[in-house]
Amino acid sequence: MREILKKKPADLDWIQKQGLLSVKLAQIFALRSDLIGVEKCRQLQQLYQHAASIPTEDVFANLESRAPEGFFDAFENIEKMPLAAASVGQVHRGKLKTGEEVVVKIIKNQNSKTFRRDVERMRRWLRIFLFFNRKLRRVGNPVALLNHVADYTTRELDLRNEIKGAEELEEIKYEISKNFPMDLLRFPKYWSELSNEDVLVSEFIEGKSLEDGIEEKSLTWDTLLQLFRIHGAYLFGIGTFHGDLHPGNCIIDNEGKFVFIDNGAICHAPSKVNLSLFQFFEHLSANNFKEAFDSLLGLS
Secondary structure, three states: HHHHHOOOOOOHHHHHOOOOOHHHHHHOOOOOOOHHOOHHHHHHHOOOEEEEOOOOOHHHHHHHHHOOOOOOOHHEOOOOOOOOOOOOOEEEEEEEOOOOEEEEEEEEOOOOOOOOHHHHHHHHHHHHHHHOOHHHHHHHHHHHHHHHHHHHHHHHHOOOOOOHHHHHHHHHHHOOOOOOOOOEEOOEOOOOOOOOOOOOEOOOHHHHHHHHHHHHHHOOHHHHHHHHHHHHHHHHHOEEEEEOHHHHEEEEEEOOOOOOOOOEEEEEEHHHHHHHHHHHHHHHHOOHHHHHHHHHHHOO
């Protein structure tokens, strides 16, 4: 936390060396410019797609030992250099013998064991800290936040959940499309027969991520409003939504469609929560600040 909250730039290498839990917490703060400032947020956002990568020899050794049987027989080639590296794993571009361009995602070794160990350690420290600092309980619930991070990260560590999550969101899209147009959203194609808990093969998406658009300052208000509309349909309308939709997890393809990736962390909001949030944004957009405040109280 010291690296995240200090005024000077954070040491990203040091944060990554502390393990997956530290990276996940830093990624959460990367979206909180109200707490740590815009420049620090931009720096921490590098952890979305530019995390430390696995050495090439280890990547292919991992694939040899952990990929499904006959995995390499399906490929014409897999690039040695990673296309992107994130906290949980990294992706390499490849080409199937059928001619289709794909990406291969590989879970980093030991992530699961060390993550669970670090979560248990932090739980113990938080319980001790809260025992001696009871006032903090009135401000927030750090144990609940830790449990939330632990839950969705554990699901991310099983790559089969990405396929399940995309299928769940796709089914919801189909249902609500009857009354609420969702033509601007799609999901990647997955090859389940070439995927398992540790390895995932999915479609290579030609396009730019929202992170690229932010860096290039090329995102229009209309684009952002369309994304808010789509994500809002899941969050406010249904209460089931992509739980890790940071700028690196949404790509705008060459046809102008939003493509949600890393769909392993699906979250569910009770109707009381999503209704109060919707009313908060509605009142805020109309400058009805008292009503917006009252809506936030409805979340408690």
